[in-house]
Amino acid sequence: MTRNESDDPLSSLAPFLRVKPELQDFCRFGGTWVSPHEASGGAQFHIVTRGHCVFEVTGHGPVKLGAGDTLLLPHGDAHVVCSVSTDGTIRSIVTEFRNAIRTKLTPGVACDTELVCGVLRGEAASEQALIAALPNFVVLRSTRLPLAERLHMLAICISDELDSNETGSTIIATNLATALFVMMLREHLKEAPPASGLLALLTHRSTSHAVLAMLREPARDWTLDLLAKTSAASRATLVRSFRKLAGLAPLAFLTELRLGFARQRLMTTNDPICVIAADVGYQSEGALSRALLRRYGVRPSKLRLGRSG
Template sequence: MTQPDALSGLAPLLRVRPELQYVCRFGAQWAAPHSAEVESWAPFHIVTDGACVMHLPESGRSIQLRTGDVVLLPRGSAHIMHGLTTSPTASGPFGIASRDNGAILVKSNTDGETNAQLVCGRLRFEHAGQNLVLSALPEAVVVSAAEGDDALLIRRLIAFVKEELDGGRPGAAAIASDLASALLVMVVRAHLETARTSDSLLALLGHPQAGRAVAAMLEAPGKAWTLDELACVAHSSRASLVRVFRKCARIAPLAFLTELRLEIARRKLAGSGRPLADIAAEVGYQSESAFSRAFQLRYGVRPGEARLCSRDH
């Protein structure tokens, strides 16, 4: 596995379930407040045409969004979407009406030209409070389709999502949801490539030496890695590798490996009915009992209980 593939290896650990809620078509004056989501749900907005503003009341931050921008709120923060010339505290009335086009609910306050068109929804992250990747993301992830290596692909995905939902054909909602799931992975990847933060998992993946070590762990999570071997793969000394991991992710390399193994195991438990002993061996545990102890210590439940819980959801 190459270093750029490390994020692709981590992406399945997000366990994303997208839910497209509505398409918005608004004129000049509008505001749409969104309450904080319950844990595990992250709202997102895709600007398919025009421009608008997202305001975060808790931090007081306002972010202007334009065609092709995607914003994801990993922690489910309360926010207000509004027009460029509308105050976030404006209460209306804005004359917003809703109709079902056969694929999705459409909200609009104009029969003429629009100033902003959005696809809005939310993503469900399984075990959000303990997720290795999700915990590293900031309050708001904003990616523009106008820049970056993935710009063209993001624009195409957005266009496909819009086309499916506007058409209202049979199966459109399911197809658009799958496209939105792919779009999320690209948004996280694009954020990684442009992130400026120095103390997160994203910074760890973006670091030349640490990124190589993480890629090696993902390629062979069951290998009995030593610090010497990881340092060799990373083209680094042991001390330097430990410093990078602690600075970027506040965790030592081998402790990170344990976290990663257990996250991979949890995904395998949720996605199959395979024997626990097989899954334990695949992530580096010599016995089912050792795996069960480590799993319960980390998540508070035994592996079998975690599997049953995932089926209930």
């Protein structure tokens, strides 16, 4: 039986999950090695295609990864990936380039660990909101071989398309990266169903349609009656569900969404503040400025100046 969109939140989310892929590294390591990764502006991922390694990030204990496991860092936090073995001298890592893709090697020692690494960048504010709703890192343990094979295949296909430089390669790679991210998100939701927040709202029928409508049209003059009609629920049911899953009433959640979108655009674009205000549902630059000050304690100009700091 085919599931319709109302029963499948991830299908409904598809328009908000388009990401720009940047496949960065093929890592082929052996012996004892340490590979640090700086913070980035996108969701970083590592797919272990052979062997084992250890992942470390500040504030969390070490996590061991094996072949077929996938690590996703939605917020692009700085981290370190290193060998399981700590015996012997730490091997130097040599970088070679094939077009825009780096190959990292530990010369002079047999390779026993391979990783495919990259970044998924969400370009729209709605994508940023969804990514921000994920935890600091997600580890997908591939105990089922087909999943490992599919993730590996997608990573290699993305690499091949970006490397080919053929007509249409960019859009093909983007769609493959979107599929990769949706698969990661699906497996995460299976393993750790969200109890609260944006993802919880999106996975419950009573609230998902209202949230999707807000994501599609944040500037619309939404009322509680209109949101209830969109959700095919009563006002009381909608308010009760939002408070249970997000700790906010629907219109308060809309305000959070609008200000989050505005903050993201101020920090990542040069769009005029008056344009951003209109796009997220504020009638003037001053109204947006006052709302941002109340919510974040900072004016729009300060957010924009802070981009390079």
